[in-house]
Amino acid sequence: MNRLVVVGLLAGSLAACGGAQGDEAGVSAAEGAETGEVVADANNRPPPPPDIPEPISPGDEYSATTILPCGFDGAAPEMRCNAGVKRNWGEDGTTLVEVFKPDGRKRAIFFQGTTPYGADSAQADGSAGWDFEVSRKDDEVTISFGPETYVIVDALIEGG
Known part of the structure; x- marks a missing residue:
């Protein structure tokens, strides 16, 4: 029974840590949206601009x-x-x-x-x-x- 309580407490602690990080990221994203700042994703890349397709290359087909x-x-x-x-x-x-x-x-x-x-x-x-x-x-x-x-x-x- 003690093992279940300890495992439960550890799992709760880990979830709380993950939740705190998630909340912190959510707050910074929300703050960025309010201030107009570009907020990077988990890989430190800025989000793509909306409605802009990937460019095509000129190649031989186009000037x-x-x-x-x-x-x-x-x-x-x-x-x-x-x-x-x-x-x-x-x-x-x-x-x-x-x-x-x-x-x-x-x-x-x-x-x-x-x-x-x-x-x-x-x-x-x-x-x-x-x-x-x-x-x-x-x-x-x-x-x-x-x-x-x-x-x-x-x-x-x-x-x-």
């Missing part, structure tokens, strides 16, 4: 890659999407930007110079009937293609 603002289902472009550019893609010097959407599909956007003039579309997903609208502010262009929105800077198209 350059980036992560750009995007929005879907009529939402503002507050998400982040991977994109790759193929400069001088067409025989006439056109440029192709492929945006990797969160659902795993790609959206191709076509440029003549820094002016977008169209996007790939299909009857199957309903995009064949979507409007393609463009607005410019300084060195970036916002493309609204149906319920999708993309913000692309001129530097991606021109290089540099």
Whole structure:
């Protein structure tokens, strides 16, 4: 019986120690969230930024890659999407930007110079009937293609 009591006390002490450490970590995480500080995980790594995908590498397929603002289902472009550019893609010097959407599909956007003039579309997903609208502010262009929105800077198209 004494052994059970001692084992129980030891187990309780160990649990209390673990709980104290857990509470301390929870408090610092909560304090960090309140103050806006980045709180590292147990391996001393900062948490990943929200909604930012892992970047793709340019490789042979793309002239350059980036992560750009995007929005879907009529939402503002507050998400982040991977994109790759193929400069001088067409025989006439056109440029192709492929945006990797969160659902795993790609959206191709076509440029003549820094002016977008169209996007790939299909009857199957309903995009064949979507409007393609463009607005410019300084060195970036916002493309609204149906319920999708993309913000692309001129530097991606021109290089540099």
